[in-house]
Amino acid sequence: MSTAFDTEHWTGIGALALAALAVGLPLREEGLFLVALVGVGFAAYARLGDAPEPQLTVERELSATAPNPDDEVRVTVTVENTGESTLPDLRLVDGVPSGLAVTAGTARLGTALRPGKRATYHYTVTAVRGTHEWEPLTAIVRNASGSRERSVDVVSETALRCLPSLASTASIPLRGLTTPYLGQVATDVAGSGIEFHSTRRYRHGDPLSRVDWNRYARTGELSTLSFREERAATVVLLVDTRTEAYVSPDEDAPNAVERSVEAAGEAFSALLKSGDRVGIANYGPRECWLSARTGERHRAEARQFLGSHPAFSVAPADEPFYPSIALRRLRRRLPADAQVVFFSPVADDYVVTVAKRLDAYGHRVTVVSPDPTAADSPGHRLARLERRDRLRDLRGGGLRVLDWGDRPLAVELARTSRRWQR
């Protein structure tokens, strides 16, 4: 039940009648008396009837309910007046999810509806990753004269699910913290592999293919070549989803969390391909944890996670967040041999502490930081300087940091990882 209120559109209309009367009486002009009557008529019209209580049903039809990112989705909204009163002035504003932008048409309609009639309108949204649920449609109703107004919300559950494609384009070079399993991360452990590590005295049982025959020919001593053993790593992709991480250089650009999730998707795929065990977690409200595993099923699960887990939504959550408790929980969950790839815009000081502490706990941390700063005002430039200083601080602490600008992640990685090679 909604309450109607006065719009004050007709306030003071009585002045028209009275002014004509005030002038007409002393001058004894009949014409002015008539004008006064018109004024009285308007004043009566303004008070005629209340804004009707609307009874509406809303149906939304999407041209695709599970589109790919960047696809255009046409939304058809049909509103039916199921009540018994005519709605002479009906304004509709659809509750488009905050993560979606209307790219063609408008999500509004102004119309009049008789009982049993329907009105239909369309608009187009561009799909972005995530589960997007429509908010209730707002209907604003006025009476015929527009002097009274009321608004109601009409619920119709509609959702659009858009899963990321998980292209494995960006392979993040890992650090030397590995599992005992065979993989592709070159370690400092001597064993079988490709890259030369050391030689040692031959021991009974060493494979003949690794015996250094040249040396045997020279000196007559048997020795064994050792290579850098290549092992698989356990990686947890940690995405910073605190409210502070929802920053972007301008209104049109995707925010840092969106870029982080996209990058995590690419990294996940690439790492899984190279045989590493990969998990996904967030650092922020609405906790999300996908433990590190391998396999095609795990890949599908991760796609669902990144696409529809509320932790990775396009707008920040209102829920409270306790940073130190969350860090403690995260630490308990992280496997001892897991290294962390931390996606964060590093837009505040606290996140530096988090990254450094995770690194100090023995999870070698690589920070991938989408750059959210702009340079169009002194304040923005100051924030950019402060962020660079934070990144420098992280690098100084021995963490690997990728400052990810506008270029694709793979390009930026290729440039930076050359510097990372020891």
Place this chain on the structure above:
Amino acid sequence: MKLRLSAILGAVAVLVGLLVLVWEDLATAISLEWALVLLVAIIAGVQTLRFVQERRSTPLRATETRDPEQRYAAPTPGDDADETLGTASGWSARGRRSRGQLRERVGQAAMAAVVNATGCRQEEAARRIESGEWTDDPVAAAFLSERVSLTARERLRLVLGSPGSQFLTQVDRAVKAVERLTEEP
């Protein structure tokens, strides 16, 4: 009470009007003297003014609708600094506080940049900022240190060269000086 009185008066007037419709003789009983007519006209005039005044003091009301077409727009880092900069003018306590906050933030950024660029210790960097030798821009140097003061000529150029607030220009110059320091190889 006032409303009730006017309502009674109105009701009586309407009743008399209706009676006149039925009983035309009654109209002759109502005196139509000039003074009475003028009185009614004056009352109408006063009421007109009252209604006009009421209209002028009453804003239109309508339900505010959101902008559902637009996506959630995330803030840009530094929006808070720009906001502080907006309140940093004037002699109010708030203006002074804002200026103090910004000076400190820029000072910290400058300190980090000096330490990083020269590899010196924090104390040495603080000394350089205090003496103004960290930059060749006199405005930036004077902004972060009370010991450095501008020459009359520089001050005049600063005043003439700042279309908006002078403080804004000072912050801008100081931030640019720090940027130059971090970008130099």
